[in-house]
Each structure stands twice: as structure tokens, then as C-alpha cells.
Amino acid sequence: MKEIADEPSGTRRIRRKAVRDVSELWPQGVMPYELHPDLPLSMKTTVMAAMKHWEDNTCIEFREYSPEVAEELGHHDRVLFRKGDGCTSNIGRNGDGVQETSIGTNCNILGSVAHEIGHSLGYYHEQSRPDRDEHVTINFANVAPSMKANFLKYGYDHVRTDEPYDVGSIMHYGPTFLSRDGQSETISPKQRALTGFMGQRKALSFLDIKTANELYQCNAHCSVKPICLNAGFVNERCRCSCPFGVSGKLCETVASSSTGCGGVLKESSGIFRTRNYPRDYGDRVVCNWLIEGPKNSNITLEFDHFETEADNYAPCGYDWLEIRNKGPEVPGLKFCGTGPEGPLHFTTNLLFLQFRSDEFYNEFSGFQARYKIESPPDYIWADFSDWSPCSARCGGGSQIRKRDCLKGHCEGMKFEFRRCNIQPC
Numbered sequence: 001m002k003e004i005a006d007e008p009s010g011t012r013r014i015r016r017k018a019v020r021d022v023s024e025l026w027p028q029g030v031m032p033y034e035l036h037p038d039l040p041l042s043m044k045t046t047v048m049a050a051m052k053h054w055e056d057n058t059c060i061e062f063r064e065y066s067p068e069v070a071e072e073l074g075h076h077d078r079v080l081f082r083k084g085d086g087c088t089s090n091i092g093r094n095g096d097g098v099q100e101t102s103i104g105t106n107c108n109i110l111g112s113v114a115h116e117i118g119h120s121l122g123y124y125h126e127q128s129r130p131d132r133d134e135h136v137t138i139n140f141a142n143v144a145p146s147m148k149a150n151f152l153k154y155g156y157d158h159v160r161t162d163e164p165y166d167v168g169s170i171m172h173y174g175p176t177f178l179s180r181d182g183q184s185e186t187i188s189p190k191q192r193a194l195t196g197f198m199g200q201r202k203a204l205s206f207l208d209i210k211t212a213n214e215l216y217q218c219n220a221h222c223s224v225k226p227i228c229l230n231a232g233f234v235n236e237r238c239r240c241s242c243p244f245g246v247s248g249k250l251c252e253t254v255a256s257s258s259t260g261c262g263g264v265l266k267e268s269s270g271i272f273r274t275r276n277y278p279r280d281y282g283d284r285v286v287c288n289w290l291i292e293g294p295k296n297s298n299i300t301l302e303f304d305h306f307e308t309e310a311d312n313y314a315p316c317g318y319d320w321l322e323i324r325n326k327g328p329e330v331p332g333l334k335f336c337g338t339g340p341e342g343p344l345h346f347t348t349n350l351l352f353l354q355f356r357s358d359e360f361y362n363e364f365s366g367f368q369a370r371y372k373i374e375s376p377p378d379y380i381w382a383d384f385s386d387w388s389p390c391s392a393r394c395g396g397g398s399q400i401r402k403r404d405c406l407k408g409h410c411e412g413m414k415f416e417f418r419r420c421n422i423q424p425c
Helices: 041-057 067-073 110-121 145-151 192-197 206-215
Strands: 003-005 030-035 061-064 078-083 088-090 098-103 136-138 187-189 263-265 269-273 286-292 298-307 320-324 333-335 344-346 350-356 366-374 397-402 405-407 415-420
Touching (some): 030 041, 030 110, 041 061, 041 078, 041 098, 041 110, 041 206, 098 110, 263 269, 350 366
Parallel strands (some): 030 061
Antiparallel strands (some): 088 098, 286 350, 298 344, 298 366
16 A cells, blocks of 8 residues: 655655455554654654553554564564654555654644544545545645645545544644745635635544444454444444434433533524523533434524633634534534624534533633524435445445435535445455
8 A cells, every 4th residue: 555644844746535346455453563762752642542542442452563463464564663754654465564654844743643644544635535625625736736636536435424524533733834935725625615624633533533433343352232322333342332422321412511511402593692692601511402303404593692711823713613514523614703794594403502612711701692493395205226336345345325306406416425245355
């Protein structure tokens, strides 16, 4: 598998979402590793912290390579972490013994190393997915000429796209990555409010974790698997892991909130507000709301007042309201300062909202908003067709099904894709 580089330095090559060929995954979910003797102590510390971050959130295990470990696992493949000029890694297990991951000075942070480990585990770049043009625009005129190949996209027959597109993935490029001048946008989200999510190197996103769970079949040993709702998944402990703003044994309810805010809103219209409004909302406040309407209905929000701490350096990194309209697992619109102007219209019957404040400078009144659940739109989808035959007998293939729009201007996906025959050849 080709070597690639992901952070803005060094040589770069192309990648996609996650490998389909199970032979490129690490057997038993165990990735053996070595630390090069010349790797500085600070980088060793970062590598160990990044591996722990993966272990804390997934069933993947990292074991220091030794002949005994190789004999136990039945192979001698491992990842060698070494200092390099850039930040590079192979994609998945290459099966040739030692494969190197380079840690450059500018990526000696937990999130960037976790990103490189993601490649080693089988992850490709999110923005190389075949459906990326529905979510982001690649500004090729702003890309450094020698780096344009990094922005190619792959077809559905090569890329695993079982989960929604995730601008908040730790595997997504930032808006100015590989720019010709270091400042111009190379990637622009269709929804500008999502710009701040792209290129984050703080932690694995919920969908990064869910993808690892599926790639490495973390729950295969579970004799009983609960049916998780709201995009939750069964983890290695045979319990539901729930996304943003959702909780409960089956991810069936809205997550708990600070006193005086949050809850489920099902009436046709109503008002919701931050804690203590119109007085200061206070420190370390978390408010979770779920607005739920009948199937196929729409939701409109309008803010009577909005005042939180403004953020001139990061995209709403202090106090903010996030509105997720494509499911609780997909990053949504984020507002702070004076908030949105005018009403917000959403073509969904479910909105997940979360307000958060940090521990500093919270002498602000927060917001008061009105919501309205509106009648279903005037369009009709036909049922999906049967799934097509699997494109491969083993090693991971894909299937497709489609539906037709019977009336009006239908919103949503015409095609759906899924994996099949993932057993090794």
C-alpha cells in the first residue's frame, strides 16, 4: 500500500476512507509496534499517548513487538515509529514485515499522531470519499501544484462509505491544508458553519470510533447485541455507545443537562432557552435538547435573542450552540457571539441541539429561541429496490440499491451502498 503524508509538510500522496480488503487490517485487532532508538523522548511520549487514545475508545490493542508477540500473533508485521521530515504512514497492514510511520516536528501532537495511526489501522482521508462533492468543494486553483493528486476522489467500488460523511473526522483535511500560499482555502464545506470542524486534531470523532468498531468487529464476541437507536452502536463491552447529546441503554433519550435547561420538545411549537435566561448562564453548563416532529415534517428555529462569548481565534471554541440536523453523529451548525441571523429552516423531523459553556468569562445572557414543527413536504419517494449482487465473493465487496422520486422535488439520497462478503479470500 502506498505511503502518504497527512499534515502540511513533507511529501503527500492520495488516500480514501477505509480499506475494504480485510487482509489489510491487523489480525485480532492487535497492531504490533516498535519505537526507533533515535525517536526523541517527546515523540515517544506522544506516540504512546495517541495509542492509548485509540485503545481507550476502541477495541484495538497496541503491543510492543518482540519475537514472542510475533509467534503469538502468527506474523512479524509491525509499525516502526521514527522521526522524519514529514508526517507519513502506510495505509493498513502491508504484510511485508516492518512498515514505517514518520513523525515530523510539526505533527508531534496527540491528534496528529492519532491521525497517522488511523492510516496504519486502515483509514483513508475522509475528503477522498466518492460522495465528498455533496459535502465539500475542492478549490483546485488554491492547491499547491505538486499536491493536487491528494485531492482526487475514489469510486464506490474502492471506498468503504457505510457511515455519513464526517467533516469532524480526525482523518479530514483542514480548510487550508496543502494550500499554494498557506492561507487560501483548498477545501470549503457546502455549509460554511462547518468550516471549523475540518482538520481538527483534538480527538477521534464519534464516527471514527464507530468505523473502528465495524472494521475490527469489536462486538463479534457478544452473544446478545442490543438494538441501539439514534446512530448508536454496540461496542466491545456489548453495550450501546451513543453519539452527541444522546444517552440511555439503547441511546433512546436525550442526554442529561445542567439544571434549568434541556429536554425533549414535541409540541407543534414552543420556546426554549439557556439556563437562567436572561441572566448569566454560568460556568460549565451543558444543555441538550431534542426537537422531534412527525415523520417527514420540517422544523424552523428563530432566535429572539442570542448572546454568548465571542471567539475571534477558533470557530466557537469557548461557549457555543451546536445544531445537528443530519443525525446526532454528524457535526452540525455551530453558533456563538451574536448567533444566527434570521430563521433557520431544516428539512428534517429531528434536531439535536447542545449548548456548552467553559469555565471563563460567562457573564452573558445566552439565548431564547422559538421552534415550529411544520407539515410534511410535498414529495414522495418510492421504496428502495432490492440490493444488487455483491461485487466480490470475498475480501470485501459492495452492494447498491436505489429508489425513484414519485412526486415533487425529493430530498435525500437516491442511492444507498453497503459492504458485503467481508470474509477473507
